[in-house]
Ligand SMILES: Nc1ncnc2c1ncn2[C@@H]1O[C@H](COP(=O)(O)OP(=O)(O)O)[C@@H](O)[C@H]1O
């Protein structure tokens with residue numbers, strides 16, 4: 078039996094980018110069309126089943142468009158009699174029992190099996206059993222849900238999260254949605270994982286399919302696509318869906334360069350045809366601030382006009398070490414309330430006023446920071 | 458006076474204990490047996506003597522190892538009984554002359570207790586070694602919890618048991634080791650069946666608690682060849698039973714059954730993590746074979762030597778280097794054997810996870826039941842080398858957030874013996890401390906452990922040791938003086954221990970918790986402290 082394993086479609090993802098001729102966000106549209114291409118490819122390959130290992134939607138409350146795109150995909154698979162097994166991931170599972178999951182809309186479709194109720198569910202398709210552990214609310218729930226699994230003879234495990242060993246290897250920060258490697262039992266015929274956006278094999282039988290799309294520049298080196306898995310032999314084969322479209326140029330050392338030279342460098346990297354419809358980032362390091370400022374801004378803007386997403390990242394000589402420090406949500410409003418506390422203990426502000434200001438101010442800051450994060454090109 | 462009353466009372470001649478007033482000389486005072494206040498009668502700064510009735514009841518009997526307090530003008534001296542002997546007020550032997558069935562003069566005979574000074578508690582409740590001795594005839598009483606209170610202040614954060622005075626428990630005073638000294642080495646010594654494994658589980662449970670609370674200062678690695686720590690056996694419980702602090706534990710197993718537990722990772726080592734030195738541990742080698750093995754790392758790429766040497770090209774290259782084909786054949790056959798026999802050698806590897814969990818300060822249990830002695834050493838060698846190397850790297854790169862680690866070695870005499878040439882463990886023993894890696898040696902035969910090494914152990918947990926040579930070895934190399942405790946150590950019962958460690962001023966008698974009891978107590982602890990979430994789990998904001 079052959080299956081297609083994909084994950085992390087993030088339908089609804091959008092990022093600050095240009096709009097197309099009818100005013101739609103180009104990146105958002107690209108993600109939809111990527112999903113549609115993936116469905117086309119699946120139908121060509123005619124697998125016995127499809128597994129989507131989490132994060133179909135980018136948001137817990139998707140807009141209508143991603144729902145429609147997803148529904149269209151499901152209907153196509155139904156027409157072809159290809160069953161699909163889906164689990165919810167950290168992006169599309171509501172973080173409490175009280176809200177309704179978007180997957181409720183698709184539950185009754187024939188051949189569509191969705192685990193999204195924060196608990197273990199088992200589905201049969203072809204001659205195999207798919208043991209699904211969707212997003213759970215508490216980390217210890219995963220242990221309890223996993224214990225419910227009874228092996229059936231032909232068993233596929235489907236889970237979503239960052240495997241511990243990958244987290245160690247990638248030196249990713251803690252705070253991710255982490256999965257213990259103790260779940261990767263060798264007696265499963267296959268383990269389909271989602272959450273990590275690069276294609277990666279963790280053990281003989283455990284794979285991340287990776288996503289079809291690129292969601293941030295950290296993924297520029299990742300292998301993308303789906304996996305075609307032969308459950309008899311355990312062989313997993315990459316099924317590319319789109320050509321590589323992300324280019325993150327290695328940093329250019331601009332020490333001592335004048336604005337003219339920097340401009341020339343950029344020009345050479347940005348041939349219109351080479352960057353068309355691509356996501357491009359160019360990092361300049363050791364840049365003299367004055368030199369960079371005096372580059373003709375209009376020219377800079379025109380430079381990446383044909384790209385889907387274009388960013389020049391200057392690392393200035395005088396502030397290099399601070400540049401990459403991301404905004405820490407907690408620190409910002411904590412710092413704010415710390416400051417207010419101090420003023421209030423110095424009796425410069427009445428306590429009541431302080432409390433009100435802190436409450437209101439922190440709220441606004443959280444929103445602002447969140448908005449800024451959303452704007453950045455990112456979906457983990 | 459009725460007969461039974463007479464039996465309960467013991468007369469001690471007043472002159473011996475009462476310095477003041479001539480009139481009292483005539484008043485022989487009868488001391489109630491329950492009144493266990495005795496008096497110091499001699500001897501010097503390094504040894505105190507006091508006398509006690511010769512026929513104390515079971516309950517009141519003085520035992521070697523008991524700690525007594527001597528109150529003397531605001532100071533409280535503490536002393537530990539090291540010997541008890543028959544004595545009397547008479548020279549010669551006529552005190553024991555029989556008169557019918559009675560002693561000739563029971564008023565004149567008693568027992569003399571020699572006690573070793575431990576130190577002195579001053580008015581500020583500080584404990585110091587003493588440079589003087591208590592005033593003659595200062596009162597002596599069995600030390601109670603009040604006198605031991607100062608100990609609570611010097612105890613650490615890893616609870617292992619209660620203070621014990623003789624065979625009595627002082628439950629109010631917990632005996633707890635210090636996390637800070639755990640990158641120094643530690644030793645656990647006892648004859649089989651006296652409670653080494655029980656101790657390790659209690660120790661590990663306390664470490665799990667610290668880790669789950671985010672207070673751990675070191676990771677604890679336990680490689681368990683007997684399969685007793687993970688799930689225990691029957692009524693004997695394992696570490697996974699401590700559900701309350703399960704977050705503080707990471708488990709790996711080579712056993713199919715045990716590894717089917719979702720909280721237990723199947724142990725895997727990848728071929729590239731195996732070095733020729735590890736293979737060397739597995740067999741006895743002839744000198745030419747040993748030479749060949751040593752040459753391997755020179756001839757092949759260390760990351761793929763196992764693959765290469767098995768190929769025909771590898772064989773050719775070995776022969777080009779001047780090794781006989783028969784020698785190389787033996788080498789290859791044994792390697793193949795080992796790889797086949799150990800299904801845990803795979804593509805994947807658990808070592809990075811093990812390391813990461815240690816550096817987070819967790820207890821890491823590697824469960825390898827039913828493995829041959831050599832295979833176990835092989836595995837232990839691969840794991841500890843990996844850990845030491847990574848800690849060394851970290852030290853260079855200045856990794857600050859990582860915690861120290863303590864590597865436990867069961868039956869440590871096999872690898873830390875004098876003359877044993879298993880350099881891996883020696884190098885951890887000698888240089889591990891620099892990088893934050895300590896050893897915890899568990900053995901029933903300390904006499905086989907290298908003496909110089911033993912002298913570097915800062916924490917000793919000594920339980921019942923029957924063999925005099927074992928005791929002598931410890932006494933001769935321990936940092937704190939244990940010589941006077943020889944009799945006590947010999948007579949320790951199951952679960953009783955003497956704990957000698959830095960930061961606690963004298964070797965402390967303890968009763969180690971029974972793991973099952975401790976487990977029940979910990980599991981009941983309230984949930985209020987914030988647990989670190991497993992792996993720092995945090996759902997994404999969307
Ligand atoms: N502190 C203790 N309190 C009560 N029983 C103990 C204690 N330590 C050990 N025991 C009991 O003694 C037996 C042997 O202990 P164990 O720890 O296995 O000894 P060892 O590892 O030294 O051979 C076990 O059945 C255990 O329950």
Ligand SMILES: [Mg+2]
Nearest residue numbers: 650653654655
């Ligand atoms: Mg034991």
